Amino acid sequence: MNRKVINIGLIGFGKVGAGVVKILQDSKKFIGEKIGSPVVLKRIADLDIRTSRGVKVASGVLTADSNLVINDPGIDIVVELTGSESAGKKLILKALSKGKHVVTANKAAVAGSWDEIFSAAGRNKAGFYFEASVGAGIPVIQAIREGLAANRISQIFGIVNGTTNYILTQMARSGRTFDGALSEAKKKGFAEPDPTLDINGSDSMHKIAILSSLAFGSVVRPGDISVEGIEKIDPDDIRYGKEFGYTLKLLAVAKRTDGSVEVRVHPTFLPDSHLLSSVENEFNAIYVVGDLTGPIVLYGRGAGQMSAASAIVSDIIHLGQRIVRGAANGICAPWPGRKKGAGLKINCAKEMKSRCYMRFSVVDSPGVLAKISDILGRNGISIAQVIQKEEKKNNIVPVIMMTHEAVWENIGKALGRIDRLGIVKRKTVLIRVEE
Amino acid sequence: MNRKVINIGLIGFGKVGAGVVKILQDSKKFIGEKIGSPVVLKRIADLDIRTSRGVKVASGVLTADSNLVINDPGIDIVVELTGSESAGKKLILKALSKGKHVVTANKAAVAGSWDEIFSAAGRNKAGFYFEASVGAGIPVIQAIREGLAANRISQIFGIVNGTTNYILTQMARSGRTFDGALSEAKKKGFAEPDPTLDINGSDSMHKIAILSSLAFGSVVRPGDISVEGIEKIDPDDIRYGKEFGYTLKLLAVAKRTDGSVEVRVHPTFLPDSHLLSSVENEFNAIYVVGDLTGPIVLYGRGAGQMSAASAIVSDIIHLGQRIVRGAANGICAPWPGRKKGAGLKINCAKEMKSRCYMRFSVVDSPGVLAKISDILGRNGISIAQVIQKEEKKNNIVPVIMMTHEAVWENIGKALGRIDRLGIVKRKTVLIRVEE
Incomplete structure (x- = not known):
């Protein structure tokens, strides 16, 4: 318990950012009780420092220069809420390189730069938290x-x-x-x-x-x-x-x-x-x-200002507890012991498979079903159920099929051929089915 | 990454214990990848060291003496699965006092000795994890x-x-x-x-x-x-x-x-x-x-051998990651900054309140409803809905009421009086209602 204060720097003062500021202000005592030390919002950086966000900010806190957050040696945790993949990624990597812990909601940056971000966090023994990036306040990442x-x-x-x-x-x-x-x-x-x-x-x-x-x-x-x-x-x-x-x-x-x-x-x-x-x-x-x-x-x-802000502040509390105890470096990349390249093969779209719902728009004449099911069968697609609707419009009737599991490549081939048949009047509707 | 191995000592070799052993054996590589170091099950203590649990245990691992687990300086994490409140509590406190991290499923011990356990964990800078105590593998504690x-x-x-x-x-x-x-x-x-x-x-x-x-x-x-x-x-x-x-x-x-x-x-x-x-x-x-x-x-x-074992092993992985990084002392008591006695008042049963469902078993005669509702009204209980069923058995008919929110003390008083009425033939059924 040798730390007196946890200092936060926020970059990106939009809706979620304003929510985070509101919580840090309204729940100061509560958050202090949860961490064991008070949290101070030291700096907020945003390109727009004029528009009101509905929260009061002490003078000198707001700046248009994110470097004043990143380079401030007194700031422990950088909260990145720019919402921009490229700007966010740069800021996250810069903050980690300075040994700062980072909390973010930036799903595009996390998803797009996974390896780079976790390597930087590991190298700099910095914590990287991103609960807000999926499902907002639903603690699914954790x-x-x-x-x-x-x-x-x-x-x-x-x-x-x-x-x-x-x-x-x-x-x-x-x-x-x-x-x-x-x-x-x-x-x-x-x-x-x-x-x-x-x-x-x-x-x-x-x-x-x-x-x-x-x-x-x-x-x-x-x-x-x-x-x-x-x-x-x-x-x-x-x-x-x-x-x-x-x-x-x-x-x-x-x-x-x-x-x-x-x-x-x-x-x-x-x-x-x-x-x-x-x-x-x-x-x-x-x-x-x-x-x-x-x-x-x-x-x-899974969305909304305060639900996302809940995840951000929960991550701050979690990190804060560890910083206070000098144990924030215990937050490691997922699967720290997995060797590079030991991961699983990732299938491309062609290799994927699922059951499917298909709606064919066909002329109302004999032999139609036979032609369609013949093409499906030749592509290894087997039919589980068929409904032919009596909802005729302009002499077109919908025929609906549920298939058994089939490879997407085969489905693409079969529908390509089916949609070129004279009896098929519109592009076939394809919807995947899961159980 | 200075630690080579995480050593586990298990006390309590019942169903869940056997599940934990099975996972530690079957998923050795996987768990190592998640922690960054291998996990070794060094000792298992149980009073019964004869009955087969369906898992193979190397000779010398099984012992009837739990002290061989608690006192082994090489053991990092003690997994307490005795299922007994008193024995479990003693073992948890002893293990913590030796600076060992503890993982348990013992809900009765955790609930019954909350303060004592968390004080001991704090004093000894030991982690205390109990995800398995509620909802088994559902990560609700976290x-x-x-x-x-x-x-x-x-x-x-x-x-x-x-x-x-x-x-x-x-x-x-x-x-x-x-x-x-x-x-x-x-x-x-x-x-x-x-x-x-x-x-x-x-x-x-x-x-x-x-x-x-x-x-x-x-x-x-x-x-x-x-x-x-x-x-x-x-x-x-x-x-x-x-x-x-x-x-x-x-x-x-x-x-x-x-x-x-x-x-x-x-x-x-x-x-x-x-x-x-x-x-x-x-x-x-x-x-x-x-x-x-x-x-x-x-x-x-929320129950079952493997679901509970999932929570235990997930706690071990979590703790193991921190032990490897020398950061396991970052796991603190909940609300570390809350002052003693700053908590909320806890209501006793009398003070509680809720909506209620009541089923009265009454004789089928005029004026019955008036008598009952009069007593309810005088006790501040207001009725939201009534159904009188035509299901007469032995001249007794059920009258069912849904009340608005009422204080339990008043409900108790009212039903005490109502059940003494001559027109009421059986103890009234009371079921709480929540929205």
Whole structure:
């Protein structure tokens, strides 16, 4: 207990940054009780030092020069909240190189520069904490890194993006189109003014890259992940899926099979009885299967100013406790004893496999089903269930199939051929299925 | 990285102990990769050194003398799995006094000797880990202690006993009696041959004592907790509750209101829409409300040999990583900066309050309802809903009421008077309600 104060420097004074400042101010005593020493917010750096963030900041604390944070020898922990992958990465690496502990919410920087960041942390005996990067206040990073450490994890399914889950929930409930549900999400504050990175799956991609790198001890890079967003989802497919007993979610999937890993993000039909099927609206949940524990689910609000700030301040408390005891260097890279290159092979999209839902838009004439199933069969895709709907529009009828597990490369080939048939009038809808 | 090996001494070679041994043997390489150093199981102590546990143990490792573990200067971590409160407590304190880190699943010892254990750990700069004591492999201790550390926690609801949850699920599904469902649970291995401590709520009591001591920074002792088991639950009440839209669970409840805390374990009606209502059979879930995160749920298999062993070995990995880096003394008591006596007042049973479900068994005659509601009203208990069932047996009809929130002392007084009325033919059934 030889340290009197833990000094914090914050870089990036946006919404989450303002939340962190508010907590550090409002809960000063409480945080001191948890650490055993007081925490002082010594500096805040942001390019914009004029706009009010709704929190009072003592004069002299705010600066436009992040170097005043990084180079201040009195600062113990740098909290990086720029939200920018490239700027954030540079700041994280600079701070670590100065021996500062770093806490961040920057999922893109963590996912994109995993090796570089952890090497720098290790070299400089600095702690690197990033609980806020996935699921905001849901303590999922810690759960996978520590609480489930004894398990060989075979599977992670994550609903890790609140915007898309809100949109899909509304589409399922009211039959709204994607555009209609998106406007509503914006109105209610569940979608940003520019929601591109949420709806196209990029946000989920960064998050599952982090979770799977932790879980499998092999660095999964964003480029290793097959990603598909929800922009093209038609409410009809949500409704048809329901008839088979499935609920549509944007799922981040990471699976380990003998010696290889596959990681993907895509709209996914899950059985209605699956625990994640009842996760609605803006909520997030992560379903992890360990060999010892079986399935574990963590559920909560995976976004929002205070939920993200909760993760940041919890990381500060955790680090602070260790700094006070001179033991902050005990925070190591995940899998410190794994030899370079000893990781698992990472499958590319072609090698991935899953069950699939397909909706064919075909002319209403005899022999159609035979032609389609013939092509599927020749590509090694076997059909589990078929529904032909009587919903004819412009002489086009939907034929819906659920397949058994099939290799994605084969699915691509088969649909390429099927969509060139004269009897097929629109591009076939393909949605992956998980159980 | 100056340490070559982490030496483990295990005391208590029962089911969970055998699970730990199995993991340490089967996952030797994997655990080494996670820690950065190999783990060696140096000694196992148990009074019974003859019975086979289904795992091979090298000769010379097994001993009947626990002192050979405690006094061995080469042992870094003592894993205490005796399952006995008094023996376990003594062993934990002895091991800590020798500067050894301790990992345990002993909920009764942790809950019963909180202050003593944490003082000893602090004095000796030893780590004390007990993830396995609540929810087995579900990392809930860590979540409350670290992941949610920034939050003022206002509420914990836990389904933390798999046996009782299995029994109540079966009673609800099939209308089975308590005794019928208990025999089935025994047959399927979800109840011990002597399930007393599970069904009378003691097991849940120890667990919620631990969770609330962590969450509120005030030591909640088992004696502070109002406890009621599920032995007297009648399937009729489960059915009637359903008609009001409620599901019956054995709930461990901890609530903080301004300056005081109340902790209780009792059969509880939860709205069907509550996240915990869908937690079925042997599964556990803990619902925690933080001021920053809002509700967080952790779900999984809260019992079983390998799930408990998962928590033990995860604690070993976590500790091992710190020992290797000379930083194991960074593990401090929760709330290290809270002054003695600065904790919250803990309410006694009389002061507690909740909504209630009451089933009166009354004669079928006019004026009955008026008499009962008059006594309730005079005791400050206001009625939210009433159903009078037409299910007459031996001229006794059930009258069911849902009350608004009422103080338990008043409820006790009112029911004492009501049960002495001539029109009331059996002891009134009282079940607490939470939302």
